[in-house]
Amino acid sequence: MNDTAATLTQVAAHAGVSLATASRALNGSARKVNPELQARVLASAAALGYSANVQAQAVARGTTNTVAVVVGDIADPYFSSIASGIIRVADERGLIVTITATEADAAREGATLVAVKGQRPRAVIVAGSRRLGAADGDAAAELAAIERGGAKVALIGAAVPGLRSVPVQNREGAAALATALTERGYTDFVVLAGPDDLLTARERTTGFLDVAPGARVVHGAFSRDGGYETMDALLASGELTAAQPNGQAGTTGRVCVFAVTDVMAVGAMAAMRDRGIAPGADIAVAGFDDIPLVRDVTPSLTTVALPLASIGARALELALADDQDATLAEPVAGTVIVRASTP
Incomplete structure (x- = not known):
């Protein structure tokens, strides 16, 4: 039994196509492949046990199939509840979620956004509490740069001009x-x-x-x-x-x-x-x-x-929306619930 993973070159040779055609068929390039050739390449990949290179797919498409979620503190149920809504929608869309916590540190948030940009995510959801002043301006600039790089960005909280937002009242x-x-x-x-x-x-x-x-x-x-x-x-x-x-x-x-x-x-x-x-x-x-x-x-x-899971779901749906003018979701209102702590 051969334990060596099959290569793209081997798949191309098995299917009788060029290396470029095999790459486009398997890595999701914007350039379409003839359906017959596509089927041959996929059959060869299955026969040889080939696993697609995620990084190659990202280069071919310009993005990966990941959603990057940036929160303040994943141990806080507020953020984990929001993340659960994001994960539900991501599962429905065949996307994978990665979560990074900034611990409400402005410098850490900036470094996180720089790292996220290099991962070429399909979408970025920012659920951390934003700060007043220059640090927040820096983060907004970095998010705008991520959008220019091809990812869709959505914020939860106060709206930022030019970025998609789910405002909370x-x-x-x-x-x-x-x-x-x-x-x-x-x-x-x-x-x-x-x-x-x-x-x-x-x-x-x-x-x-x-x-x-x-x-x-x-x-x-x-x-x-x-x-x-x-x-x-x-x-x-x-x-x-x-x-x-x-x-x-x-x-x-x-x-x-x-x-x-x-x-x-x-x-x-x-x-x-x-x-x-x-x-x-x-x-x-x-x-x-x-x-x-x-x-x-x-x-x-x-x-x-607050409908926290719904807020997360709404943020990812907004980020992935095809409508380029969909920059602001309907504001989310809270409901007062009186319980025993205020007799």
Whole structure:
């Protein structure tokens, strides 16, 4: 038995065609091959056990059959839920998904996009939280360069001129949440806002302040540990106290902590428990995203639900759309879901 892999030259000789014809037949070149010759080449490839060279296919077509997904943190259920929607559509289209996490590091994101461009993906989906300032401008320029190289790009979040985007109504969702909490009697709010230069965090914070302008805003890391550390520091400083028996927190009224992501809210709840404070009963907590986990934590978390898997699917469908004018998907709205964490 010959363990040596068959070569393209051997396939061409077996089929009785030129090397160029065999390459075009197997690697998907834009130049079409006579159907009879195509069939002969494919039959020879099967008979010899030939495996196509993915890199050769990329050269022939200008792209590979991969979709590159760039997220902030794959361990965060927000991003993994979005990725699940992208993977579903990719499977339907016969595409393979690769995922890279940037850990919300602007420099790492830039390097990732440079590497992605060299892989010649069919499409690039960026789901990481974009930053304000020059770093975000650099990323936008790199994404534009990727598009000029033949890949289709789609962003999730705020729109970028010239690039396809699936906008999310973060500001409106946070405003609706603040309204619902106010109607439930909460009058004293603390916002765990994440980094000030992250667009998603800023949009959600701004929306909440539109309705509750007196809320205290505290910045920290955009993660579960960031929520824990920020909450723990607030409790240690005495700036935030649990509700008194009459339902009041100090003299300011019923207090509620709004974390701009569910994972930050989960971290904040853990910090409360470690200090002997009962989330929901002593201090109310709300989040944003409705990741699957928060329905099962105790108490279940009040939040703004986003159709995360649907957002991912919509982004890839938009990127692959033939319509060159399809640059902006319908904005995705959130839905306020009130649960036991805000009694």
